[in-house]
Amino acid sequence: MKPVLELVNIEKYYGGKSSVTKAIDDISFSVVNGEFIGVMGPSGSGKTTLLNVIATIDQVSAGHIYIDGQDITEMRSKEIAAFRRKNLGFVFQDFNLLDTLTIQENIALALTINNYEPSLINEMVLKIAIKLGIDELLNKYPYEVSGGQKQRVACARAVVTTPKLILADEPTGALDSKSAQMLLETISDLNKTLETTILMVTHDAFAASYCKRILFIKDGTMFTEMIKGDQTRKQFFNQILDTIALLGGDVGGVR
Numbered sequence: 001m002k003p004v005l006e007l008v009n010i011e012k013y014y015g016g017k018s019s020v021t022k023a024i025d026d027i028s029f030s031v032v033n034g035e036f037i038g039v040m041g042p043s044g045s046g047k048t049t050l051l052n053v054i055a056t057i058d059q060v061s062a063g064h065i066y067i068d069g070q071d072i073t074e075m076r077s078k079e080i081a082a083f084r085r086k087n088l089g090f091v092f093q094d095f096n097l098l099d100t101l102t103i104q105e106n107i108a109l110a111l112t113i114n115n116y117e118p119s120l121i122n123e124m125v126l127k128i129a130i131k132l133g134i135d136e137l138l139n140k141y142p143y144e145v146s147g148g149q150k151q152r153v154a155c156a157r158a159v160v161t162t163p164k165l166i167l168a169d170e171p172t173g174a175l176d177s178k179s180a181q182m183l184l185e186t187i188s189d190l191n192k193t194l195e196t197t198i199l200m201v202t203h204d205a206f207a208a209s210y211c212k213r214i215l216f217i218k219d220g221t222m223f224t225e226m227i228k229g230d231q232t233r234k235q236f237f238n239q240i241l242d243t244i245a246l247l248g249g250d251v252g253g254v255r
């Protein structure tokens with residue numbers, strides 16, 4: 001199967017001649033369509049850097065990143081903005097919803113920017129809102145809904161354009177455990193029913209246990225890879241905890 005995302009020998013350095021930090025040191029991996037992949041690692045291991053270079057927010061120092069076969073490391077900044085809008089969806093810890101727009105308008109934002117027909121926008125937004133159980137909230141504003149509901153709105157906004165790849169950065173970080181579980185079930189369901197490809201960075205073994213595969217990074221390099229396979233979520237969770245212990249136990253956020 002053709003990979004949706006392919007990283008080839010990625011390196012990323014920060015700083016100048018006198019002090020260089022190697023945040024990513026030769027990482028390669030592929031993600032195929034419909035995967036739900038987690039990235040874990042201790043603080044400072046390079047997770048955010050990795051997500052940022054895939055998200056086209058930051059540039060690699062060496063190596064290539066292909067999204068749906070296109071090399072994003074070779075694109076000009078103008079091309080990148082359009083590419084990002086068309087192919088990537090984002091779910092961040094702090095939701096990034098606009099307070100002056102209704103929930104409907106927040107979900108519709110990318111469609112509006114891409115000049116979709118208003119009637120088609122309404123139809124697409126309603127469809128995904130029903131799927132995520134937030135259709136009753138469409139006329140409310142972000143400050144009128146709960147944290148868990150906001151995060152489901154953020155998910156709806158990320159998937160409404162049917163992006164090739166969804167990037168999630170600690171999506172459960174700001175949620176209580178019940179809302180976190182609901183969100184993870186939502187994300188997992190989107191992955192299964194819409195075959196959305198998701199890459200999620202998380203500190204949390206519980207969140208990671210919803211993934212089908214997890215990459216552990218340490219000091220900017222690939223430490224190990226774990227595949228859920230036929231294990232139950234609980235078994236996978238225990239396996240993740242064992243790997244965290246092997247890594248020195250400082251991945252954190254363990255429930």
Ligand SMILES: Nc1ncnc2c1ncn2[C@@H]1O[C@H](COP(=O)(O)OP(=O)(O)OP(=O)(O)O)[C@@H](O)[C@H]1O
Nearest residue numbers: 014015021023041042043044045046047048049050
């Ligand atoms: N803008 C920057 N300038 C210089 N060094 C940086 C910069 N951003 C990150 N680093 C360094 O790169 C390394 C990887 O950082 P990164 O933020 O990717 O780690 P992380 O795994 O996301 O950590 P955390 O879990 O604490 O968020 C660290 O040593 C960090 O100090």
